Amino acid sequence: MPDALLEVDSINVWRGASQVLHDVSLSVGEGEIVALLGGNGAGKTSTLATISGLLHPKSGDIRFSTGQESISLPSLRPDRIVRLGIAHSPEGRQIFGGLSVVENLRMGAFLRHDKEIDADIERFYELFPILGERAELKAGQLSGGEQMMLGLARALMSRPRLLMLDEPSLGLAPQVIDQIFDRIEEIRAQGTTVFLVEQNAAMALEVADRAYVIENGRIAISGEARQLAEDPSVRKAYLGIEMSEDAPVETTS
Incomplete structure (x- = not known):
């Protein structure tokens, strides 16, 4: 191990x-x-x-x-x-339904103060292309699968070593x-x-x-x-x- x-x-x-x-x-x-x-x-x-x-x-x-x-x-x-x-993507996704996709991603980086947040958002749009297409859409309007992808990407925005x-x-x-x-x-x-x-x-x-x-x-x-x-x-x-x-x-x- x-x-x-x-x-x-x-x-x-x-x-x-x-x-x-x-x-x-x-x-x-x-x-x-x-x-x-x-x-x-x-x-x-x-x-x-x-x-x-x-x-x-x-x-x-x-x-x-x-x-x-x-x-x-x-x-x-x-x-x-x-x-x-350590980042935790909880059961039920628990995204912020009233915020847009990109606003949810920025919430995942709320403890960060570096200049690479925008670059990370673009990186996760490459990993989850549907999120890039839905960037300005309210997260509550996403399908269940899209919300799960958003929850994953939001957790990764903190740059964890453990997800x-x-x-x-x-x-x-x-x-x-x-x-x-x-x-x-x-x-x-x-x-x-x-x-x-x-x-x-x-x-x-x-x-x-x-x-x-x-x-x-x-x-x-x-x-x-x-x-x-x-x-x-x-x-x-x-x-x-x-x-x-x-x-x-x-x-x-």
């Missing part, structure tokens, strides 16, 4: 009186695509929210490598975590999902590490290097994506595929 960019170490997290994460540990290596799989309510979104500083663990640690040092995140404000190089995506395929048609996952692979190829939370296990395991499965707030299985794609329990629970008992299987847990 490459050097760790993000390390989550035995975090325990509550929402109100309910514990939502139990001793969750995982890592994301520099340059990887790592997937976190699980059903509704398993703890996927809570994991991302804790890394982003929106939730705070009662115990455990989360560390992010800047290249010069490893920094503990739980005590930091969300804006400081963004400045360190966290929460359910990018949610509610999208199959052909649009293919386009989104093609862009995710391209984003990684351009140098951004990706931590992908996704219910569409088949697509996630296709693009990911490694994956974790979370159930009831606990990491249940982990390993290389290709190995998890052949794990009988993963195939049955998340891919809808039964395997014969005598089929050779390689797993990591």
Whole structure:
């Protein structure tokens, strides 16, 4: 595995009186695509929210490598975590519907003060050509797939080293999902590490290097994506595929 960019170490997290994460540990290596799989309510979104500083663990640690040092995140404000190089594209896209496409992109760069914001906007118009065509259109008028592309591009406007995506395929048609996952692979190829939370296990395991499965707030299985794609329990629970008992299987847990 490459050097760790993000390390989550035995975090325990509550929402109100309910514990939502139990001793969750995982890592994301520099340059990887790592997937976190699980059903509704398993703890996927809570994991991302804790890394982003929106939730705070009662115990455990989360560390992010800047290249010069490893920094503990739980005590930091969300804006400081963004400045360190972590961007979060949330579930449901949460774009600003009353603002134009280009205004949404500029919002993604709100912590930046350099002179390359316009150049980055043009770069993302090349990555997502439909956004360039819709630049002055209100974001609320975009299709679901176009809004997802805008959410991705807006997150990338902060120039993150780590991009966290929460359910990018949610509610999208199959052909649009293919386009989104093609862009995710391209984003990684351009140098951004990706931590992908996704219910569409088949697509996630296709693009990911490694994956974790979370159930009831606990990491249940982990390993290389290709190995998890052949794990009988993963195939049955998340891919809808039964395997014969005598089929050779390689797993990591």
